Structures are given as structure tokens and as C-alpha cells.
Amino acid sequence: MATMLEARGISKCFGGLKAVDSVDMGIEDGSIFGIIGPNGAGKTTFFNVCSGVYKPTSGSILFAGRDITGLPPESIARLGMARTFQNIKLFKYMTVLENVKIGFHIRTSTGVASAILHSRRYREDEDLAAEKGLDILTQVGLAGYKDTLASNLPYGLQRMVEIARALALDPKILLLDEPAAGMNPSETRDLSAFIKKLNARGYTIAVIEHDMKFVMGTCDRILVLNFGKKICEGSPEFVRNDAEVNEAYFGKGMRDGIAAGAGAAGGV
Amino acid sequence: MTGASEDSGRARLSKPLKIALCALGAAVLLALPAICPQSYTMGVMCRILMYVLLAGSLNVINGYSGQFNIGHAGFYCIGAYCEAILATRLGLSFWIALPLAGLAAMIVGFIVALPTLRLRGTYLAIVTLGASEIIRLVALNWEGLTGGPDGIKGIPAPMLGGFKISRSGDYYYIFLALAALFFFVTARVIGSRVGRAWLSIREDESAARSLGVETSRYKAANFMYGAFWAGIAGAAFAPYFKYISSDMFSLDEGFNILSMVIIGGQGTLVGPVVGAVIVNFLTEVLRPVSQYRLVAYAILIIVMMWVRPQGLVGASNSILAERKLGRRRRGAARAADREASCGGAK
């Protein structure tokens, strides 16, 4: 299987602090990949390097075989990488549909001239954004909220809107940063099912998550970071039993979580 | 549970009512020179229309893309001087000089935009201020081109097929047409992919970039668009004033235009119109005590920032209306956050 997203020796320093330290990662096309680690392990920073928000201090990123190291986020998005953010970056004063419509920017091309003249390109672009936007919302189950102001939605639904907006890019890979944060167990189960459904439709997905049950039950492969370094990578089984991983998460809370996850996942 | 259409806080007029009001407004505007032909009234209306263009174009920059431009007088200056020079030195017709002047202002807009693309809000504002002053000082000192402190006199009036436009009442129609054109064009651009890109930059630039919006390109284009129309305003008014000099384009004038946008409203099409009307109305009302004019504007600006930062009829559903940083999440979400960070490893 082809490698969709590959990180080679990625390091990111902020002044004296090494937030990410020589991390290698390979995400296979069509898989669901999880990134876990204690708070402050550098997961979001790593995502930020992958999506172009940060330039890596050293190392390289390859996306679908192409070196994208140092490219700005808008170029990487254009190449087919979409992401959501840890603290939800929705356009809170726009409606849900307006948020999703902006996701179609890459797939449309109306410029100032076409806009002024209401040319055919303009009309086609507007139709595309409106129709496909509504489609995505319907698939995600949010069609009823299309005219609701984004900030008026409950947190869990806001996350879904952010995912819907990311889907509007028709991406090759979806990077989700803590999508289950703030969700109760039943919502988390729904999210896991939703992600698997998306994956079945062909999207490669990378997820940062804290919720062990979720990660063990959803992901094909998992990368574990601690203090910016990779300490383990493999199937959920493999990661679950790794001594260093267990050590990284102090306290029985982690072990219970892994045990519970093993019960729920029933082998991956 | 919120379901279908949500009223986003704006009073929604029904479509037929809207059309009727617009038609009425248009009829009044067109008939105005016949109803009130006094040159004083026409003069005020002409000034209001000029400021509608200036404030409107500034609003496209500040209100729609969220960039902080306080040096709009510079683009206005370029447009006016360009038309004046082309008309007096090269004898070009007004109708040719007008778009050329707009183009010149647009190019200057691009030049000013370039360095600001990496700068944050306040620093961007200072650069625009500096650029505006440099433009004015160049106009003041480049005697050969701009007449230096003497300015340019005797700017020829536009000719419309043998008919010389000379009365305020005649100029009024030109300005009205330009303002109408500005609104028509701007409304179309704002309602398109381009406008959406601008709005996304205003609301959350890093989210916009992650969605593929080429923010640098769109910010520059936005500046150029605003500069173009400011140049058009300057060029259209040069023959009306008949004489221009650099002190007409000082920082004070820039603040004048800014206050119209602040008071009237940012991020909506009507905001700058309301602002232009209010500020010019105040100017006329305060004529007997004109030294207090700026005092009045200053107080209005401060009050507006205290009470309604987006302006009287500005975009209430936008980041412009935010008065507290980080009033992002409601209580429920914040609690969920806390839960997420503590309860992850259970």
C-alpha cells in the first residue's frame, strides 16, 4: 500500500525547547492512524508541522510522495490535506452552511472579474458550493442546522461542522486534532463509527486523541509520543502492551483505559 | 434545540418591501437636483457622495478583510493628483483620466500592501499611516510634477459631448453614477468566492489558510480594490474642486474618512453610507462652530468604541463586534474543555 503521509526525522524547536524530536511516521493510504501521548507530548505541534502551520527545524514531510516540507498551509491544503483544530476554529459568526461553503475555496476559481460579471464560472461555483455544501451537511446529519450561527451550536456539533468543512476540500487525508474532546461516551462512540464510515469511503484519517477507548477502538495503527519523541508505533495490541508506553502514562488510570479499550475493540 | 433558520440578529425586511424602498430611494436621489437645486444643497450632496465612495472603499479593506488601514487619504491623494496632472499637463479627457487615476491608486495600493502582509494589526496600521504621509510629503515637495505647495490649479471640467459639466447639480449625477457603480460592483464581489475569502481572513486567518485560502494574495487584492475606488473618488473630485493641494490629503483627512467608517459601521454596505451622511451632516450643523467639529467626531468615535465597536449599522455578526477577547466559548464548552483535559486518561 502506498504511503499517504510520511514524516522523516521531524524536529521542531521553539527557542531552547525541543517540542518535537526526530519523529518518523508513516501513514498508509486508506488507514486510520492515531497519535497519542500525554499532555505536552508534542502531538499538536507535530500536526502543525505536517499541515504547514510550522516549518520544521529539521526533517522532511512527504505527502502522497511529494515533499511538502516548508510549504505554507494553503498550498498543502490545496494538495489535499484538510485538518481540524484542537480548540475548534470555526468562523463563529457565520452560519453552518457559510462555514462549509468556504471549504470549497480550493474547488472553485471565481475571481473579481467573474464575480462582477456574474459569469458562468461564478454561477457554477456558487451552485457547487451551495449544493455540495448541503450534501456534506446532510451526510454529517447537520442539514437542519444549515442557517444556524456556528457559535450557537453545542460543542459536539461544532466539532462535526468543523469536520464537515474539512470534508468540503475533498481531501486525500483528514487530520483531526482531538475530535472527541468534550464528548460524552455515547457521542464518542458515534464519532468513532462516523470516522470508520468516512474511512470506508476512502478517506485516510489521522487522529490525535486522549480518549484511549476511542483510539484503541478506531485506529489501525498508533504512534505514541512523549516529550516530543516517538516511543512506540504499531497496532493497538502492540502499543497496549509496550512497557515504555505504560510507563509514560503514570498511574492506573492509563492501564484501566487500555484494558477497557481492549475489551471494547475486540482485536484490531 | 436550535433547528431550522435562525435569525442572525438582523431585522429582515421582506423582499418586495426592500425593492420598493430601493426604488423610492433611487427616485428621490435622481430627482434631487430638480427638487433642491440650490448650489449649497447640491454641494453638500456631492461631498456626501464623495465620502460615500471614500468611506465605502475603506470599509472594504477594514470591514471586510479585517485589515487595519488608517492611511486611506494617500490613495485618495494619488487619484486626485493623477487626474489633475493628466488633465492639465497632457490634456486628457476626464473620462480617460478617471480610470487611469484609479489604476494608479490601485498600483500604489499594491505597493503599500506588500510589506504589510506579514505584519500584525497595529503595525500594519502604522505602516499605512506612514505610507499616507510619505505620499502627501512627496506631493508637497515634488514641485516639478505636483506643483509643490502651490498644488495644481485650473483643473478642466469634464465634457460630455460638447456639454461642459460645471454646476454642482451636474456633477451630482456623475458622482451618483460612480457611487451606484461602486455599490453594484462591490456587492457582487462580496457575495462571491472572493468576498467569502476576505471574510474568512477577517474572522480567522489561520483557519482560512488551512482551508486553502491564499491569504496574502487576497489581502493584497483587497487593498488594491479599496485603493482603486479611493483613487476614483479623488479623480472624480479633482475637477469639481478645480484646485488641489497636498494639505487636502493630510492624516486628518484620513482620520475623517476613518471616523465615517467607525461611526457608521464596518463590514456592511450601508455602514459607510450612514457614516458619511452623519459626519457630513454634523459638519454642516457645526459650521458656525467649526473648531468643535473634530471634537464632535472624536467623542463619537470614542463613544462608538465603548458601546458598539462595529459601528451603528456595522456587521454585528462578525469579529468586529467582539468587545472581549476570548469570549469565544460559552460556559458549556469551557466545562467540556476542562473535562477533556482531566478525563482523557481514565
Add this chain to the structure above:
Amino acid sequence: MDYYLSQLINGICQGSIYALMAIGFSVVFGVVGLVTFTHGEVIMIGAFAAFYAFQLVGNNLLIGIVASFAASALIGVFVYKVCYERFLDAPEYISLICTIGVSMLLKSLAQIVFGPNNKPMLDVVPNRFYGWDTVGLTLIQIIVIATVAVLSILLYLFLNRTRWGIMLRAVSQDRKAAALVGIDVKHTILAGNCIGCGLGGVAGMLLAIYYQTLVATMGGAAGMKAFAAAVLGGLSDVPCAAFGGFFLGVIENLGITFTSASFRDIFAFVFLLIVLLIKPEGFAHKKGARV
């Protein structure tokens, strides 16, 4: 050669006034955390306060310093109440526009109260010259440089050796942490703002004495120069701002010898734009200018 040397001396002297203006600005920015457009008007108020003090009690320099400092510090209270107090946690541009409003207000009121014309400020300091031929220092220049030096030393001692000064520096570095250790953040910000404004006021007095004239509209150019000089230090670093002031004064004076006097103000803008284009965060790496 002599001419350039004397222009250099002029530059250093002028630069010291700019340094004081910039120091005041960076104290304000450091403590409040917001850029202000009012510094120019604060400088102007100080000049007028000194002017009227001299008219009332005669040409006593010390009284002038006290009057200008006090008047500008008082205006600082007004600026704080209107522009900063409510907006410490608000989007930056709101307070910035408020300061634009206050600056417009002060300038217009000044023109109404003091009249729009230049007022002469003569013979505050007797016209004496120390030097050879054309190269040397006038007594005015010596007094100006001395005043700036003394005030700078006092500021340094205040910021580094007194409890109040340490509180100010704490608030300028991390407001939340300062609050957590029991510092009254709001009053410290008020105090810092007033001190910065007061220093600006004294700079205004020095400007008036040096040019022997003052006018209600002098704030605009002065404020821009204060900002241009302070930008060099990232807006909050005091010594860097002082250096910026000297540097600006020198290039301004040398610049007009090569071009013409009417270009004087352009140098500040060009200098400002160059710094903002090359290193907008300044050379002291504190509050950044980049996105």
C-alpha cells in the same frame, strides 16, 4: 567638515529629545501593552504646561520640568480611563481607535484653548555658546542633554531599585503572574502610563525650548517620531528606544544637510518603514509584530 560635525552635535542633541519621547512611549507600551496615538498630544501638553509655568513664575527650568511632567501625567490618567481601563482584555484595535479619538480630541481642544498659532518660547535658557568657531555646544543643548540624562538615570533607578519599579516591570512582563503574586495590576498600569506620559511631557518642554517655539499641532510629528524611535527596541525595550531616538536624531540632521530642511519629517517615516519591513519585532525580541 566643521559643518557636518556641528550637524552631528545637533543630531545628538535633538536625538536626546527623541530618546526621551521614545523612552516615555516604550514605558507606556511596556506596561499597558497597547500602542497609543496619544503620545504626540501628551508631548504637546507638556510643552504648553511649561510655557504657562514660565509665564507665571519666570524662567525656572525645574518648575518647567515639574509642570510639564505633572500636566502630562494628568492627561495620562484621562487617556487611561478612556482608552485602556475597559479594554485591557479587548481586541487591540478598539483601544487603538480610542487613542486616535483622544488624540483628535486633545489636538482640537488645544487649538481652541491655546489658539492655532505658534507661540514663541524665548530666553528660557540664556543664549551662550561653548566651543570653537562653529563647532561646539550651546547652553540650550547642554541643558537638554543633561535633562534627558538625569531623567533616564532616575527612570533606571526607579525601574530597577524601587518596589514600584519592580511591580511595573512585573506587570509589563506577565500580567497574570503579577496579579497572582498580589500586585494591583490596574493601578500599576495607570502609574506606568502616567510616568511614560510625564516623561513625554518633559520632552515636549525640551522641544519647545530647543526650537524656541511651540504650537498646538506639534503633536503629530512628535508622536510619529517617538513611535519610530521606539520601534527599534520592539516598542517595549527602554534602552533600545533611547538608542533609537539618538539614531533618529542623527540621521534626521545629517539627512537634511544632504537634501533639504523640508524633508525633515520624511526621515522618521522612512526610518520607521525600514525597521518595520526588516525587523518589525525590533531588536530586543519582546512583544512581536508578526502574525
